Amino acid sequence: MDNPPSIARTSAAELYDAHVLKSYARAPLTLVRGRGSRVWDDQGNRYLDFTSGIAVSALGHCHPDWVAAVQRQAAELIHTSNLFRNPNQGELARRIVGYAGPGRVFFCNSGAEANEALIKLARLHGVKKSNGEEGKCYTVLCAKQAFHGRTFGGMSATPQEKIQHGFRPMTPGFEFAELNNLRSFADLVNAGTAAILVETIQGEGGIHACTPDFLKGLRELCDKNNLLLMLDEVQCGIGRTGRFFAFESAGIRPDAIGMAKGLGGGFPIGAMWVGERSAELFQPGMHGTTFGGTPLACAAALSVLDVLERENLFTHVAKESAPWLEALGKLPKDFPQHISGLRGSGFLVGLQMVGDPARYVTALRERGLLAVSAGGNVIRLLPPLNATAAELAESVSIIRTALGTLGA
Ligand SMILES: *Cc1c(COP(=O)(O)O)cnc(C)c1O
16 A cells, blocks of 8 residues: 655656656646545545536445445455356346336446447448448438547547547548538438437537437437437436436437446446347347446446435436526626526536636636536536535535636
8 A cells, every 4th residue: 555665755746747648638636535526635625526527426426325335246246247147237227228218238338338339239220221231321420519439439420620630530431410400410311321329418519408309300310211319328318417318308219328427426337228129230249348237337337326216316406406507597697708608407517608618617626616618618517416405506606706706
């Protein structure tokens, strides 16, 4: 546990500077402890964590039930690979099917991997459409401003210069249309189109939601042309909007769903749900992962679902987000030089800033509130799903104080 004797222990900052790949512009903060909606840094400063590790810590930090479930499972059986069954994976699949609808679930370890599985599903659907011939029908239609992850499939579905630059050529088979513009999607559909993949609510792109009419339109478009409707719910799913999946409010059902972030409550796990019409496209040997769906990861996710249900956090998010959004909604009027608008629903909220959000994220952090920036000058607020009314109100007063002391 202890480092070799030295005059002064090397600081975390020095170790990062010396040894960690420079792929992130990190905040100058070393977090050492968390409890509920709070985290502490190594200087003893306390923060209200409305990043939730980017929508991951659904139950906040170190929820006692979650900790007990993970500790219990860690002492019992951690990993077996998918060469064998384990007692938790089937149960977690059953629970997800309960939310998503009749179908089957594939477990992986991240959002990008869930989306890779969706893209492979689209390719298999295209082969089926072409009577077994490969290479005829494989295009996936995605949205401009989308974010689907950093793997080659995910990046190729993410038409942002800052994501793709330096890594081209991309994987072929992706085309891009305007979110909430059904016509622009319909115009791209042809015999080579296999699927449509959109985030129900774009997160990294700056909190832009598909309207219910748009989702219904996509459903019809897919039905008419035998395309799979695939929804990326990696960020907006698992209760964040007050429903298990964000698409539920539109009253449609997709053919496949990618999920991850909040599912494990901090333990890495991702999943693809496939509706029964397409679930048999994957047969033994066609896809896999060594780590996906371990007893430990599934125990963590089962504990998240148990707590969400038992503590009624869907209702909590729906109820507590209303006054919070109302209070946040006054900010653009009171601070027009800084904030021009508010978007989002439930505990997935974006403040549209007038300029670069980086200075605001810093100002909030210095006053004890952690928030995440997003594309298009947006600051995201992603409280844990059990954040209290008092904590939500506290976030608003920190934002007010910070903005009040910032110059134009
Ligand atoms: C975070 C995110 C991903 C990527 O998930 P990772 O776990 O970082 O691979 C994909 N899609 C959406 C919508 C996301 O928010």
